[in-house]
Amino acid sequence: MMDKARVHALILLLNYLSLVLLTCIFYSCKAQTLNLLAFEYNRRFQEIPNLSLDIGECAHYVEEISPGIPLVKQCMLPPVQGQQLVPTRSYRLNDTQNIQVKSPGDIFTYIGLCDASAVFTLGLLHRGECIAIEIASNLSFNKKTYIRAYIEYYRQKVDILELKNDFTALLTAGHGKELFVKNRSIGTMEIVLLEAKFHNKRLAGLLKKTRYHSLSMRDWFSHIKTVSGEPANTKIIRLSTANNLMETKKFKVGQSAEVDGLLGRYEGEILDTRTEIERGFREPHLNYAFQPYFARVSSLRDGSDRVLWERASLAEIDINLAMLRHRSLNRKCKRTFLPACKLMKKVKKNIRRLKRTLDSKRRDWITLKHSRKHQIVEATRKEIDSLLQEQTKMNAQFRQWRRQEKIRKRAERRSRGKKQLRRKKKKTRARTNEAFNITAVPPFNNTILISV
Structure with a gap:
């Protein structure tokens, strides 16, 4: 009877340990991934040399040591060791589209909104705003404006780090917030936003009903002028993650030639950037996928x-x-x-x-x-x-x-x-009266003088 009791207790213990192990694997011990646009990360730490992160390298983060005073915490932990898998052609992606932007929600959908987990873990909002919010805050969403966006998401390859052992991550120094780059994609996101503002909402309404199709923003600007005439004000926002570029240009009526030339220059730059990446001349970072150094850390919870x-x-x-x-x-x-x-x-x-x-x-x-x-x-x-x-x-x-x-x-x-x-x-009347009031010539004197 005692042996049966011991066996039964042992079975219960094994079941309990199995349950604990499964819970650890699927919850606290499971390696979670935090995805972030590399441009969102780089623009917070521009003062740090050699900022671009290599595969397995530790990421920096920001803490606010006092209200309004953020401090950059540079991660000094060594890179996580593992095997870097050779990327295959199946990871290549070229998604290009030209869309009408009707609301800030469209910016979130097509450009992407930085995740709340990334904001908290890396402290991004201590040193700026999400790029999608910054862009949407510079646009006017009303009945008198028409907004279009050229968005190109080009990914050449993905570098993947296969860890030797998920439980061999460093458990020594650090603050528990350290993340390393698990995967890294190479490519670029190229964006050109054009906002045309009119004095009359009817003109903007004509464009919102159009069925014209083209990927070229330069062609779209010509179409806008054909349908509704030249906009009263034109705003162009340019974003290039490969060139670390973010700029805004404003134009008034009468400057359509400058707008057309700028859009043409942007299209040439985008083509050159994509060609350089395709041929391997450049390898700009597009996205980072982070994982925590500490297997027990659950700060990346959803x-x-x-x-x-x-x-x-x-x-x-x-x-x-x-x-x-x-x-x-x-x-x-x-x-x-x-x-x-x-x-x-x-x-x-x-x-x-x-x-x-x-x-x-x-x-x-x-x-x-x-x-x-x-x-x-x-x-x-x-x-x-x-x-x-x-x-x-x-x-x-x-x-x-x-x-x-x-x-x-x-x-x-x-x-x-x-x-x-x-x-x-009054002046005319005065001149008229003056003309009539001129002194008349005295009449001719008919008196005959008789000489003696």
């Missing part, structure tokens, strides 16, 4: 809540647009004083406070509970909508003031015209 994270990012974009709108309203207040100008300082203060609050929450997004994330998104959305409505009312007052100014100036012009007409009539 806590991003993609939907709520995107909603928080959309709220961030609205806050950025509200700040730009506030600057425009402030310039109007310098030209004239209206009742709305009294609220400018208060609205600006509220926008800045809301941005600071949301930024701090987004930096630690994955540490928050789902209910807390939902509460933050709803509260932020409600407050920013209120601020946007306040700005809309201010703008309405300025539009009303401009209409009144136009009416006043028109009345002044009419009044000046009437005065000038009266002066002209």
Whole structure:
């Protein structure tokens, strides 16, 4: 009986250990992967020489040692050892498209939004904003604008590191946040965004109904001019991850030749970059796939809540647009004083406070509970909508003031015209009267003088 009891206890112990092992493998011990655009990583650590990460190399991260003072923590751990697999041709990818951008969500879909896990683990938001949010914050999504985007995602190969043993990672020094490059893709993302703004929403509406197709942004600009005429304002945003380039150009009406030339130059540069990568002359990094050094670290757990994270990012974009709108309203207040100008300082203060609050929450997004994330998104959305409505009312007052100014100036012009007409009539009458009032020649004297 005792032997049976021991056997039964041993079976229970083995079952328990098996369950623990499976739990470790699928949860805390499982190697998780964090994917990040190499451009997102490189732009945070530009002061570090030889920044590009080799396969197996440790990544740097940022910590905020005090409010508003971020500190770069350089990882000094040695590279993780393993076998680098030879990439096959099946990893090559060339995805090129030209799309209409209707909302910031399209930017997230086609360009990509940095993940909340990457933001938290590497501290990215301490030294800047996600590239997708930065681009979307520079665009105007309204009825008077038409936006198109050329997006090329070219991947030449993928370097894969096959570890000798998943449990031989370093367990000595470090802070528990260290990540190494498990996989690395070689290639580039090339983006050209064109925003055409018109005075009339009907002109922009004509373009939104068009069925024209072309990958060339230069051809699209010619089509825009053909259908709706030259835009009142044109904005071009250029991104090249291979060349570490991000720039924005603005053009006014009458500068269509400059726009056409710039788009042509961009197309040539994109073709040259892709050709150099195809022929092996260059190997720019496109994406990094990170894994933690410490097998027991579970900091890469899936806590991003993609939907709520995107909603928080959309709220961030609205806050950025509200700040730009506030600057425009402030310039109007310098030209004239209206009742709305009294609220400018208060609205600006509220926008800045809301941005600071949301930024701090987004930096630690994955540490928050789902209910807390939902509460933050709803509260932020409600407050920013209120601020946007306040700005809309201010703008309405300025539009009303401009209409009144136009009416006043028109009345002044009419009044000046009437005065000038009266002066002209008066001068004409005076000249006429002067002509008739000339002293008449005295009549001929008919007196006959008789000489003596």
